[in-house]
Amino acid sequence: MNSPHQRLSLLIAVALASPAMAQSPEVDLGRVEVTGVRDASSASPHTVDASTVKALRPATSDTASLLRNVPGVSLYGAGGLSSLPSIRGLADDRIRIKVDGMDLIAACPNHMNPALSYLDPSNVGRLAVFAGVTPVSVGGDSIAGTIVAETPPPRFARPGEGSLLAGEIGAYYRSNGNAFGGNLAATYATESFSITYTGATAESDNLRAGRDFKTSAVTGRPGHALPLDEIGSSAYESRNHELGIAFTGGGHLVEAKVGYQDIPFELWPNQRMDMLGNEQRRLNLRYAGKFAWGALEARAWREEVEHFMDFGADKRYWYAADSGGPAAPDGTPCSPIGPTCAAGMPMNTQSTNTGVVVKGSIDLSERDLVRVGAEYQRYRLDDWWPASGGGMWPNTFRNVNDGKRDRTAVYAEWEGRPDPRWTTLAGVRYERVTTDAGPVQAYNNNVAPANVLVPAFNAADRKRTDDNWDATFAARYAASATLDVDLGLARKVRSPGLYERYTWMSRGMEMLMVNWFGDGNGYLGNLGLVPEKAHTVSATIDWHSPDRESRFEVTPYYTRVTDYIDALRCPPSLGGACATQTPGGGKFVYLQFVNQSARLYGIDVSGRAPLAATAIGEFGLSGTVSYANGTNRDTGDNLYNIMPLNGKLMLTHRHGGWENALEAVMVAAKDDVSAERNEVATAGYALVHLRASYSWTKVRVDLGVENLFDTFHAPPLGGAYLGQGTTMTTSPVGSVPLWGTAVPGAGRSIYVGVKVTL
Ligand SMILES: [Cu+2]
Numbered sequence: 001m002n003s004p005h006q007r008l009s010l011l012i013a014v015a016l017a018s019p020a021m022a023q024s025p026e027v028d029l030g031r032v033e034v035t036g037v038r039d040a041s042s043a044s045p046h047t048v049d050a051s052t053v054k055a056l057r058p059a060t061s062d063t064a065s066l067l068r069n070v071p072g073v074s075l076y077g078a079g080g081l082s083s084l085p086s087i088r089g090l091a092d093d094r095i096r097i098k099v100d101g102m103d104l105i106a107a108c109p110n111h112m113n114p115a116l117s118y119l120d121p122s123n124v125g126r127l128a129v130f131a132g133v134t135p136v137s138v139g140g141d142s143i144a145g146t147i148v149a150e151t152p153p154p155r156f157a158r159p160g161e162g163s164l165l166a167g168e169i170g171a172y173y174r175s176n177g178n179a180f181g182g183n184l185a186a187t188y189a190t191e192s193f194s195i196t197y198t199g200a201t202a203e204s205d206n207l208r209a210g211r212d213f214k215t216s217a218v219t220g221r222p223g224h225a226l227p228l229d230e231i232g233s234s235a236y237e238s239r240n241h242e243l244g245i246a247f248t249g250g251g252h253l254v255e256a257k258v259g260y261q262d263i264p265f266e267l268w269p270n271q272r273m274d275m276l277g278n279e280q281r282r283l284n285l286r287y288a289g290k291f292a293w294g295a296l297e298a299r300a301w302r303e304e305v306e307h308f309m310d311f312g313a314d315k316r317y318w319y320a321a322d323s324g325g326p327a328a329p330d331g332t333p334c335s336p337i338g339p340t341c342a343a344g345m346p347m348n349t350q351s352t353n354t355g356v357v358v359k360g361s362i363d364l365s366e367r368d369l370v371r372v373g374a375e376y377q378r379y380r381l382d383d384w385w386p387a388s389g390g391g392m393w394p395n396t397f398r399n400v401n402d403g404k405r406d407r408t409a410v411y412a413e414w415e416g417r418p419d420p421r422w423t424t425l426a427g428v429r430y431e432r433v434t435t436d437a438g439p440v441q442a443y444n445n446n447v448a449p450a451n452v453l454v455p456a457f458n459a460a461d462r463k464r465t466d467d468n469w470d471a472t473f474a475a476r477y478a479a480s481a482t483l484d485v486d487l488g489l490a491r492k493v494r495s496p497g498l499y500e501r502y503t504w505m506s507r508g509m510e511m512l513m514v515n516w517f518g519d520g521n522g523y524l525g526n527l528g529l530v531p532e533k534a535h536t537v538s539a540t541i542d543w544h545s546p547d548r549e550s551r552f553e554v555t556p557y558y559t560r561v562t563d564y565i566d567a568l569r570c571p572p573s574l575g576g577a578c579a580t581q582t583p584g585g586g587k588f589v590y591l592q593f594v595n596q597s598a599r600l601y602g603i604d605v606s607g608r609a610p611l612a613a614t615a616i617g618e619f620g621l622s623g624t625v626s627y628a629n630g631t632n633r634d635t636g637d638n639l640y641n642i643m644p645l646n647g648k649l650m651l652t653h654r655h656g657g658w659e660n661a662l663e664a665v666m667v668a669a670k671d672d673v674s675a676e677r678n679e680v681a682t683a684g685y686a687l688v689h690l691r692a693s694y695s696w697t698k699v700r701v702d703l704g705v706e707n708l709f710d711t712f713h714a715p716p717l718g719g720a721y722l723g724q725g726t727t728m729t730t731s732p733v734g735s736v737p738l739w740g741t742a743v744p745g746a747g748r749s750i751y752v753g754v755k756v757t758l
Pocket residue numbers: 107108109110111112113274275307308309
């Protein structure tokens with residue numbers, strides 16, 4: 001299935017496939033709402049609506065990117081399936097991300113396998129964002145907010161219907177990257193039993209940047225130079241499978257899901273390594289019940305991840321050449337490996353993640369609801385890099401050995417309506433986070449700085465126990481039929497991650513491997529880190545027509561973070577690259593995680609309005625504008641990867657089966673960059689996307705063009721371009737300049753998608 005021709009043939013075949021099975025209306029017993037807020041308030045989520053998810057499915061294989069239109073959400077660039085969401089300037093591990101109720105953790109020193117990368121866009125049933133002020137029942141060990149992602153709830157036959165057979169098959173093709181994918185879902189169900197299989201595949205070649213990307217660095221070298229406009233290391237391939245069974249009856253639901261994900265490769269334009277294998281196996285058991293007193297939900301899950309990194313094709317060839325060996329395109333410069341012969345750089349990560357959750361929702365009265373819950377999570381991580389010759393010899397390097405991170409939490413939350421005009425939410429959560437890591441070893445324990453660092457790390461007391469308290473208060477006041485005002489206050493605490501606390505080696509190459517920021521710098525852990533504590537105040541003023549068809553919402557916010565885990569240039573006393581780096585800008589640098597004081601503020605504005613209902617359809621307008629600002633209060637420096645002023649404007653059109661949109665995305669220049677990290681500034685730009693879809697009863701066809709004018713641009717959070725050439729050092733190698741090029745955004749892409757409901 002490699003030529004565009006074959007791919008289009010399959011699309012047509014899917015489109016022509018006649019629906020063979022009868023469609024039954026969905027009976028939704030699966031989504032027993034135990035968490036989340038019944039009524040609107042500052043702590044209520046922004047849900048990505050189903051029509052947005054449907055419209056974006058053929059346009060992206062990256063589930064996080066479905067959040068692109070949520071006010072205040074931006075995305076750190078990463079591999080093509082794995083961008084990292086940021087909520088109001090706080091990203092990655094600072095966000096609690098729940099995928100079908102599981103707290104997934106990226107098991108990789110580059111966070112290449114973040115939570116949402118385990119969910120294909122075709123299997124998204126619900127996607128909601130709690131920003132900043134988050135109910136304690138969905139928070140914990142996070143300071144930015146919570147993203148709740150769920151697969152569709154199990155379907156059952158209606159009473160008297162007997163059984164149902166249902167399914168969906170979809171396929172898409174995107175011209176940029178020659179990307180192709182398909183998905184399949186099939187359900188058989190009776191009134192009390194349901195079994196569902198879902199599967200999805202996605203693959204893409206390297207993307208092409210917009211016109212005028214001419215910074216490709218490796219021209220003039222033999223054999224393997226990329227075309228000038230190609231974004232090196234942006235290709236990927238993934239496969240997802242999930243089988244779910246569910247039983248229901250008498251207000252009870254029991255559900256079991258097994259999932260398997262295999263990513264044979266996903267290359268990284270802003271990391272020095274590529275993901276050349278990621279396998280996840282997961283089991284997720286759930287009980288949900290409705291009782292006279294309220295609702296009860298219990299869940300237990302286990303997740304196992306095996307992750308492997310080395311150089312993909314766009315990096316390996318040059319690594320081989322620059323290592324002094326024969327520059328074979330297959331990347332095998334010499335053998336056997338030894339002190340003077342290096343063959344790539346294998347890196348392994350393995351994790352197991354086990355969780356148990358119990359939550360109860362108690363209806364105290366018509367007006368009062370109490371939620372109580374307890375959670376336990378046990379996380380184990382090993383990160384080791386086998387000897388591969390040269391300076392990576394003769395031992396296996398232990399980056400995090402026998403890492404442990406365990407969480408135990410309890411919470412209680414009250415939601416009330418003390419007066420018809422007031423809705424209030426108040427909650428408290430206590431969480432104990434224990435982390436530990438075993439002794440480490442370097443590739444060679446006898447060479448500086450390992451000869452000092454290994455004994456020091458192994459002798460240190462490495463177990464840490466944090467007692468973290470979260471509290472949330474939110475209130476909404478319905479001032480009139482057209483005006484709601486709400487106010488939220490929250491204290492949220494996050495304990496350091498294993499890579500923040502326990503990475504230890506100050507040699508340059510090892511530090512460059514520890515980086516989930518995409519900035520190309522090297523990072524070093526810090527055993528002295530304490531949890532970061534965020535205090536947030538936000539307000540929302542919501543003007544709307546009485547029917548809420550027109551709406552204008554303004555949300556200013558302010559967050560002060562005590563002990564914010566930032567990074568500063570590592571002190572020379574730590575040896576290695578910390579001792580030899582010179583101050584200043586214009587280059588990659590070596591940093592250590594350090595607790596600092598930070599503040600963030602900003603404003604999110606969103607609105608929508610119907611424009612006109614005409615003979616040729618209904619027209620509407622919607623848009624968002626976001627501004628954020630973040631500062632390290634100790635150094636005065638800007639925080640890293642803060643999205644500059646940006647706005648989106650969307651003109652929508654509906655008529656019969658048509659649903660169309662014209663989108664404009666406008667992004668200001670990013671000038672407020674982190675000097676500490678030598679963050680690369682980016683220019684402002686505007687992009688236009690066109691989307692059209694037509695739905696029949698059982699068939700939907702999507703056709704669109706992203707980046708209609710093929711505009712060259714660098715997304716402000718896209719990171720530093722490391723997509724080709726030798727990436728193992730901070731210095732230019734050969735003709736590869738390294739520092740100073742931002743990862744370009746994708747050029748024009750025409751996409752077509754077909755979905756058939758069976
Ligand atoms: Cu990785």
